[in-house]
Amino acid sequence: MTDDAITAEGLRKRYGETQAVDGVTFEVRHGEFYGILGPNGAGKTTTLEIVEGLREPDEGTARLLGEPSWPRNPALLRRIGVQLQASAFFERLSAREQIHTFASLYGVPAARADAMLETVGLTDKGGTRENKLSGGQAQRLSIACALVHDPELVFLDEPTTGLDPQARRNLWDLLRAINSEGRTVVLTTHYMDEAEVLCDRVAVMDDGRILRVGTPAQLIEELGVRSLEDVFLQLTGREYRE
Numbered sequence: 001m002t003d004d005a006i007t008a009e010g011l012r013k014r015y016g017e018t019q020a021v022d023g024v025t026f027e028v029r030h031g032e033f034y035g036i037l038g039p040n041g042a043g044k045t046t047t048l049e050i051v052e053g054l055r056e057p058d059e060g061t062a063r064l065l066g067e068p069s070w071p072r073n074p075a076l077l078r079r080i081g082v083q084l085q086a087s088a089f090f091e092r093l094s095a096r097e098q099i100h101t102f103a104s105l106y107g108v109p110a111a112r113a114d115a116m117l118e119t120v121g122l123t124d125k126g127g128t129r130e131n132k133l134s135g136g137q138a139q140r141l142s143i144a145c146a147l148v149h150d151p152e153l154v155f156l157d158e159p160t161t162g163l164d165p166q167a168r169r170n171l172w173d174l175l176r177a178i179n180s181e182g183r184t185v186v187l188t189t190h191y192m193d194e195a196e197v198l199c200d201r202v203a204v205m206d207d208g209r210i211l212r213v214g215t216p217a218q219l220i221e222e223l224g225v226r227s228l229e230d231v232f233l234q235l236t237g238r239e240y241r242e
């Protein structure tokens with residue numbers, strides 16, 4: 001039994017000539033809000049997919065909620081929530097039909113699906129088709145779908161990309177609420193301000209490796225800079241790219 005929600009050791013994954021993940025080791029504690037930061041192509045998504053048990057590593061091991069992530073373990077997959085990109089919605093279904101479909105896949109009562117729609121503030125958009133939702137509404141629906149089976153641990157891959165500032169702030173409130181209910185949250189983001197306000201700890205990644213892990217305040221102090229954005233710039237030698 002471990003106290004950690006996630007332990008990853010020595011993960012490596014190569015695609016052809018690209019060493020996407022190059023020896024990644026980290027742990028996430030139960031109840032932690034953990035951020036993985038890195039420029040495009042740093043290896044964040046591949047790392048998460050390995051930890052989630054969706055992709056087999058070439059080397060290394062990941063454990064999720066005390067169980068090995070690989071080989072795929074359906075019982076474990078029920079205990080985690082993975083936010084899919086809005087483009088992964090079922091075509092032509094309304095918001096309510098989407099979340100009811102996810103609920104039935106998990107054997108969750110329909111009332112729970114309606115309650116999640118309410119939690120993310122989409123009850124009055126229930127009849128709206130997925131392709132008619134705004135960017136923020138679609139992101140909230142995808143988070144609601146990831147949470148419908150009440151997972152212990154939630155993975156969010158760039159949940160606020162493309163949203164306007166008000167929609168981002170509304171989503172931050174939702175993510176904080178999810179975490180304060182005791183769920184472990186792992187998030188990737190390009191936005192340093194987002195990581196600074198939400199994350200208990202962050203890992204800065206580039207070129208398939210983790211360069212540094214700490215609380216935002218620790219990293220800012222260690223590097224003697226003013227913000228997490230400066231930390232990122234100093235460690236990776238570049239501005240984060242969109």
Ligand SMILES: Nc1ncnc2c1ncn2[C@@H]1O[C@H](COP(=O)(O)OP(=O)(O)OP(=O)(O)O)[C@@H](O)[C@H]1O
Binds near residue numbers: 015
């Ligand atoms: N299925 C794949 N086949 C081939 N190459 C891949 C595949 N998935 C990712 N890559 C490559 O591996 C590297 C890491 O990609 P990954 O998506 O893990 O990075 P990322 O940090 O999540 O990037 P982004 O912020 O753009 O999502 C990139 O160079 C990418 O082009």
